[in-house]
Amino acid sequence: MNQALRQTEGFVADLPQAALGPSQVQRVGAGLVDRSRTLSFTFDGRAYAGHPGDTLASALLANGVRLMGRSFKYHRPRSVIASSSEEPNALVELRSGARAEPNTRATVVELWDGLEARSQNRWPSLAFDALGVNDFVSPFLTAGFYYKTFMWPAAFWEKLYEPVIRRAAGLGRLSTEADPDAYDKGFLHCDLLVIGAGPSGLMAALTAGRAGARVILCDEDFLLGGRLNAETLAVGGQAGTDWARAAVAELAALPNVRMMPRTTVVGAFDHGVFAAVERVADHVAAPLAGKPRQILWRITARRSVLAAGAIERPIAFRDNDRPGVMLAGAVRAYLNRWGVAAGRRVALFVNNEDGLRTARDLDARGVDVVAVIDARPEGERLPGIRHLKGAVVTGTAGRLGLTGITVRDAQGREERVACDVLGVSGGWNPTVALTSHHSARPVWEEGIAAFVPSLDGPKGLGVAGAAAGALSTHGALATGAARAAEALEDLGFRVSSVDLPEAEDAPVRLRPLWHVSGTGRAWVDFQNDVTVKDIKLAHQENFRSVEHLKRYTTLGMATDQGKTSNVTALAVMAELTGKGIPETGTTMFRPPYTPVSMGVLAGRSRDEGFKPTRLTPSHKWAREQGAVFVEVGMWLRAQWFPRPGETTWRESVDREVLATRKGVGVCDVTTLGKIDVQGTDAGAFLDRVYANTFSTLPVGKVRYGLMLREDGHVMDDGTTARLGEHEYVMTTTTANAVAVFRHLEFCRQCLWPDLDVQLVSTTEAWAQVSVAGPNARRLLERVVDGDISDAAFPTMACGNVTVCGGLRARLFRISFSGELAYEIAVPARYGDALIRELMAQGKDLGATPYGTEALGVLRVEKGHVAGGELNGQSTALNMGLGRMVSRKKDSIGMVLSQREELVREDGLRLVGVRPVDPTAVLKGGSHFVALDKEAVAANDDGWLTSVVHSPHLGHQIALGYLRNGAARMGERLRVVNLLAKTEVEVEIVSPHFIDPEGERLRG
Amino acid sequence: MLILHPLLGLRDAQEFTYLGDASIIDRPDGLTEPEAFHDYLYLRDNPAGVHKELWFHEQGDRSWLVVTRNTVTHEILGAELARDYARGRGRSR
């Protein structure tokens, strides 16, 4: 293959490895890049040079590289067709290792020195891709072919067909390493959010900024100015780019204006809330230390103006996906903004005036415009350029790159025209995406043959410029100023009359042309390989609704979300059904406008920082003791306190349990919810929210309370103490603290608003420590000021006390373990000191810290319910606490707790479980089955809710819910764990394994 | 979404916890027949349109609000303290 052929085919793509590419052979002007500095980068391992201001796409084109990717299904060779975020073809893998970023559009990658990019979805190389074979068998791979085959034999789907399909599908590779970069979130507020900094957006921002409104101006590009930077148009008597630069400078000087380049507004949400992604460090190799890669901004705007411009659409014709076939506006943008001639011999295929600008600009720069194929028979011809009227392009040639096109003229004669680039303009589609995020459907505007925003888009959002269908520069400036002025007047600002700079107001003169009919494949959706034929097949098979069409053919489902294809597809379907385009359907867009990294949506919420961590007051002390911690909701609690020589957790836990039952154990129980309930109606209020009665509780006493949901199931349990005539302190379980408080406030504010009762959550205010065991009183007597003898402070007593010579505290004589036990609370900031004091004072009494595991053992030994039993599916009756539900008073849940299925005699009851063989191992969650019955659902008698090893009894014990359990004491059953294929014979016993008479706690 | 709190002004809906239809305020108090409680607790109008509903300002002042909101457009037409609304429905003590 000689050099010349290479250049017309794949350009430099198949040169040997490591060779340096030709140095920017296509760079024909300065454009807006900084040619004083050179940046080096690599693509597929080959080194190239570019300049600040380049995108990866412009730099590749400057270097004569146009083969940039492969399509999804047929693996067709592809090049860039666009110059902005709508690009469907030029997707690359950027960076490497953990920072590798698949599916990155080369058109939005701002070049940096050392940039590294690779092509994707090809093997072994971009120029030779084995799966290119798909293209040759494409007749078999039409829309929806997979729904009609791969069904036999059934087992082959997962084993053979699907793995092959999965491997062939997908695009780039996701690294399996953790994303190393940080992301941030922020909140912004403004009077006017302007989305897009082209002529209309700049004009809107100027209008609002000058009036003193708080303005935020966002643009996805790194260079503000929009299409002005891609054109040679004049604004206000100067070059458009210069006007844009001056406008930006003026805005930058206004303190009330915040300009946010590299920031894409991706979604419009309720009540003026927008999501925007700022790419802080995507234009450098890696974020600066301590800085985020991207920021997710939630912008709350009182009013907003969408000035997002328009996207040019291709025309479908045979083999229109050849590398070198581009959008005419993109060819112009590469020339004017980046000084890059996309080709050396350029042809254009247009159906409107705008496409002719490309011919003029190229011609002015001395690029050979070989022909302008103009589908419109009418109108003037361009001087000095071969301008064919009423002609169409019917095909293309070239393997890895365009070498020529076939043109059919108005008389039907076909001729071949040699060229390396074909610029296509089928008209412009306003970028209406954000206007339909609230489900408003865009409306058809015949004049420009495109959808424009409907008036019932998001409230407070105005649309200006090309996004509103005002496609001229004058139209953009005028509507930008007008929308801003309207918004400001709405908000009560005084707007001085706006001086509109002079600008062109050329008509579009578009003659709709969606596709050129003929044989062969004409692409509509480039990335997903959807052709006109596929749309015809969908029509033939009755997938005619737009949504059916999209889903059946996958049209518009690629990474570009159909930005260049949706309207064309609709038009082709409209032709087939014989209906108009708006009658056929509309295109709808959903957030995000462009794809958003998952990392930025998560922000800082990841790894150990995924959720806040709540620490108990004794945490520091527990850490010093070498405690093992466990997550309990948001809390970290000490699980057990290993001692030297202990090799298993069981050893530690057994020791803690025995030490508590023998001497005294100390445990931080601050995590329990604590709610102060005060007021003259506090007792009456508690009577209504608890199933049992509290108004009769004497001052200075504590009572166990059972709280139901209105549906009669147990919501929570805990103790409530009466500290004064009108003062109660309620405790809740750790898990339900928040929900119970919310529920009580609901009862107080919504159900009985005139009860005199006030609630304050004091969970964080008090450090609370359980002191349990026969030596509990002796220990506390050394800490508590005053008399706490059994006579002065009997079982279930409570009161305000002082400790350590005057520190206010609350003391409750309550027991979860069944031992003589107290809970003592001090202001949270003294929690650490309290536990140290208790441990110091208790040395000779055998004071032992215990964690949540021992706590669990102690309570199961005593038969108290907790998380495993309080599962939201259980009633008081299930728990054996049915008699606690007072039928004499109205309380939440009482009435509905009496429904027939909830009061069945043979329903589930809490039972104790003892393995017949004391060495047997039980597993929580195992199910009860009768000894003589098969383990099937019909014989399922319930399950084990909590299993612990009781060091006191020397074997495992469990609690469980057993069908008809009350009547089955002493019965032998088996508990089966079918997951481990084990079963254990057990005896049903009372759930009170230790001290059923309660002698110990009265000790 | 933003909710206009009657005391605190415009607040992000994320500060609130949602409960549901404000009809849950109309509790059939007393030792009533289960049928009345069934209808109260389980049946809903669930309108496509204007809906009065309960939001709890959990990350704020802990007031329950009755918010009037359109379930089709999400437009919020008003918000008041649930305590006042409840009194208006005849609830007292």
Add this chain to the structure above:
Amino acid sequence: MKYSALRVFREALTGHKGWTPAWRDPDPQPSYDIVVVGGGGHGLATAFYLAKEFGQARIAVLEKGWIGGGNAGRNTTIIRSNYLLDGNQPFYEFSMKLWEGLEQDLNYNAMVSQRGILNLFHTDAQRDAYTRRGNAMILHGADAELLDRSQVRKMYPFLNFDHARFPIKGGLLQRRAGTARHDAVAWGYARGADQRGVDIIQNCAVTGFRIVNGRVLGVETTRGYIGAIKVGVAVAGSSSRVMAAAGMRLPIESHVLQAFVTEGLKPVIDGVLTFGAGHFYVSQSDKGGLVFGGDIDGYNSYAQRGNMAVVEDVAEGGMALMPMIGRARLLRTWGGIMDMSMDGSPFIDRTPVQGLYFNGGWCYGGFKATPASGFCFAHLLARDEPHPTAVAYRLDRFRRGAMIDEKGQGAQPNLH
């Protein structure tokens, strides 16, 4: 027309001229024996099984828009039968068995792919709860395995094992679970029903019921009155609106559930994963997109769109579980309207109106239920008695206190 590899081959050689419409677009007839309201997966499956399994003829499916356009086309495509309670598990296991034979039954490749679902657990209490559930599943004839941390790590080495706020302790695995191509399920049922003579009538909204002396005679529609001996309503998402026209209030609220998909990626996640310490579940489609979801937005809504709070919450769950996902890009979000019921479980039942039957309340379990829901609703419509696997799905269960509350949250729909 029968689909086959041979047929695809022949059509490819002859320019695909022979393919016929997957279903017809007939005009409605004046009356039918059975009218199914709702052309989603459930309604279409109901019509299919009525015709195929229950010998019914003269059936119409009325769809207000385009078939499969509700939650059949807006879900995360997961199929599973890993329920806890007796009221649910037999039904979902029946559904799983129908999924397993679906493609041969329909002659349509709905890409039922049993790549497994792994529910992760992060605490001992969750492990016990999954042990209870796994045993319940096996007792009902389904498959379940309990994996420990190292087994999970072997399956999914890229999960966050070293820096997790809530460490992964293991998971409950159902190997027979997986995904199916959601749209194709609706289309397959539509084509199968159409081939058996069912009239599928799109763009036909039901605006009311004609009820005389407590018996339904037919439905008023935007395309005129259509008579029917029996009417079955399967319009989850719009149940309250439609049934209000028959004078019923339901134990249902409508809520929006968002779902998400990333750009296409080469295969990285084989099965379905659910996070146990946050709201996040994920699988990878055959096209390569990571399909994921989380919690409902939490407020009553009929708007098929959500808000940022849940988008961020779901992404946070994703990052916490698999921090490699940070560099994948979210491509598209969508919102579907769920019938959230008062106990989180559905209804397939008669109504107080004779001849009027109701199927709804699917919360966010509707997609996996599609085959069994259709079968059981067809059973009820044809025989006037519930299918044995759906006997618990009665509307009067709250009166009796026979709730099917998998999550134990009580009568608050947004918590299920």
